[in-house]
Amino acid sequence: MALLNQKTLTKPISFNGIGLHSGKSVKLTVNPSEPDTGIVFKRIDLKNNNLIYPNFSNVTNTSLNTTISNESGVKVSTIEHLMGALFSLGIDNAIIEIDNEEVPILDGSAKEFIDKILKTDLKVSSNPIRIIKINKKVEFKEGNKIVSIEPSKLSLDIDFELKYENPIIGNQKNKINVYTDNLQNILNSRTFCLYEDIELIKKNGLAKGGSLDNAVVVKGDQILNENGLRNSKEFVNHKILDCIGDLYTSGYKIIGNVKCYQGGHYMTNQLLRKTFSNKENFSIIEVQEKHLPHTFLNRNLLKSIA
Template structure:
């Protein structure tokens, strides 16, 4: 395997994989299947439970709601919500093109992290495709604000994230982290970090039709004094790691590999999307390359086969 050449080309899954799980907000049981897709397709969600206009492309300019999750819609109003964890997993696994079929309006929450989706994608394997990966090079610094949240993206020769969160809870308070990403660092450092919430907010959210599928099995829940989950935290700073995971999923809606560094304080889905919209609002801010078809050898990558070959 040549990592440098591997990073140049687009990839899709080598085989379809499926999962079943409850959705966080609607509480529905959802069947989801990830299938291969042609070069330059990008990530496309497909609502198999509706009769027409099933395809909902995962794009930053398709985002229609950012309250407690990211929701996208197509031009006919068909929506898919809570997409950020599977989008982060696709980014972490290096999947550029995929068709994600689901029979409900919300992606299953699984355990509240990206790890189950990363596992599925590892089982599926990857196919290198004959088109160059789409790359978005940041040329100028761009800053946005939303309430107390702020985010800045600036030129960089890779993709890096400098993140700070602040919550009025003694077990979270202020947490900071910096990441200069590779596929391995995402899987090892962020993929297992779970979403979190506060017991005091549960009844209010449910009265709004939210968090109907939430439980200690798919979220970290805190009361005023402690973490209610029996197993505690997976990382000492799991809260900031999960917010970084959310950022990755939201930024992958740029539909390509971003070459830039993001610094963000109190990030959320709203400011994440606002940053992408501001970046793409002016062509002087960025340069897009890739997408061209190149004649390259066909290759399938499966982690278990790589291990067997190097053992």
């Protein structure tokens, strides 16, 4: 079957852990689903109005995570790492059952999602995938933060820069092609915070489940995690992982060139809202095997990133 046809899992895959911000235990199962289903979250702890669609228009909170809600106010938070894993693996359709309000943080990256999913085969349908092709440059600014997306011939490039006064984080830059580059360092990179921000974050009711097992903590010129960083650009690489996951709330893969300076969940969401507010900015097209090279499916992810 064609690599560029829609894909789902061959069997359910479950994950157990705690929510980074809620601190609550949670079980999540990614289930196979039919072509053209898309990605759907289902709160199985609730009997009614329990389906939530991870669409940019349903994003209701972007403070330190991406939260989606339905019309009844039922929500699922911290979806970005799982969405980044599904995007990177080319999974188009899945029903994600979850028994609480927050996706488990696991190790703070997408690594455990990727590794476990890669242990099973994917089911390829006869339905071609759809992609979003960016036709015009769109830009969103707020203060010193800026994010933009513009046309690209055949790739999704993400060019990200972050800047911190902290000497360990400093000014980091990285640029990747999501469809052809080896994404191991992106998918392995963990969420992070400054030690001095922890108290304020917890006062705001967040990071109740945070620990050195699921986040990189930086204090002055030291990394408090025993084994240090997983890669030299782990901070900016994690931001790119978040960006990939948030971009998947567009519903499809994207062909475009994204540039981001000091961005995050809010900036990416606002960029998507602005892009899709005008039909001249984009096209949605079906992709047949003959129209694109196989590199559109990242073959670097067909092996474990352990």
